[in-house]
Amino acid sequence: MSLDREHLLRVRDSARQLYDMAQIDAAVTRVADAMTARYNDSNPLLLTVMNGGVVFAGRLLTELSFPLEIDYLHATRYTGETSGNDEIQWIVTPGINLAGRDVVILDDILDVGTTLLAIVEACKAQGAASVATAVLVDKVHDRKAQPGLKADFTGVEAEDAYLFGCGMDYKGFWRNAPGIYAVEG
Numbered sequence: 469m470s471l472d473r474e475h476l477l478r479v480r481d482s483a484r485q486l487y488d489m490a491q492i493d494a495a496v497t498r499v500a501d502a503m504t505a506r507y508n509d510s511n512p513l514l515l516t517v518m519n520g521g522v523v524f525a526g527r528l529l530t531e532l533s534f535p536l537e538i539d540y541l542h543a544t545r546y547t548g549e550t551s552g553n554d555e556i557q558w559i560v561t562p563g564i565n566l567a568g569r570d571v572v573i574l575d576d577i578l579d580v581g582t583t584l585l586a587i588v589e590a591c592k593a594q595g596a597a598s599v600a601t602a603v604l605v606d607k608v609h610d611r612k613a614q615p616g617l618k619a620d621f622t623g624v625e626a627e628d629a630y631l632f633g634c635g636m637d638y639k640g641f642w643r644n645a646p647g648i649y650a651v652e653g
């Protein structure tokens with residue numbers, strides 16, 4: 469999507485930083501430690517949800533020192549907008565056979581949770597032995613798809629604002645922003 473450059477710069481410059489990269493890296497290390505405690509004796513398959521999961525996955529993977537495989541999928545329900553559709557759209561499904569595997573889904577954000585729930589169900593339907601979820605950010609509000617819905621591994625919690633940075637986009641941009649930012653106004 470191409471958007472007015474001035475608008476994009478204004479959104480970035482007026483945003484409020486909620487977490488800087490030092491705080492993000494500390495959170496990623498906590499997630500890595502918790503995943504190590506659970507998967508140290510197995511060889512899970514880590515599935516990154518593109519596009520948003522790319523930064524989280526990149527920073528997490530080198531902190532894990534047990535045998536693992538990676539693959540990715542691309543599912544979206546926001547498609548460059550700031551509010552989502554009820555149905556998720558599958559663009560790429562995992563290339564590796566999930567049957568009998570311990571699968572861990574990696575994504576940037578658990579917002580309503582519709583996306584993660586659909587992906588978990590799809591992995592179970594393909595015969596995964598177990599399916600866990602890991603997100604960099606859990607947005608705190610009472611609109612979760614299921615009451616009390618949580619990921620198995622969570623980096624940080626964030627307030628109920630539209631967020632960007634560390635993989636999360638504002639209308640397709642600023643996934644590259646270093647840290648987590650709340651759009652103002």
Ligand SMILES: O=P(O)(O)OC[C@H]1O[C@H](OP(=O)(O)OP(=O)(O)O)[C@H](O)[C@@H]1O
Binds near residue numbers: 576
């Ligand atoms: O919990 P939910 O309310 O379902 O929202 C979370 C999902 O929304 C974003 O993906 P998006 O559809 O924007 O695709 P993207 O990864 O390409 O940004 C994000 O990466 C999560 O996958």
Ligand code: HPA
Binds near residue numbers: 629630
């Ligand atoms: O706050 C958000 N920011 C970016 N992507 C998202 N996908 C769901 N919620 C968000």
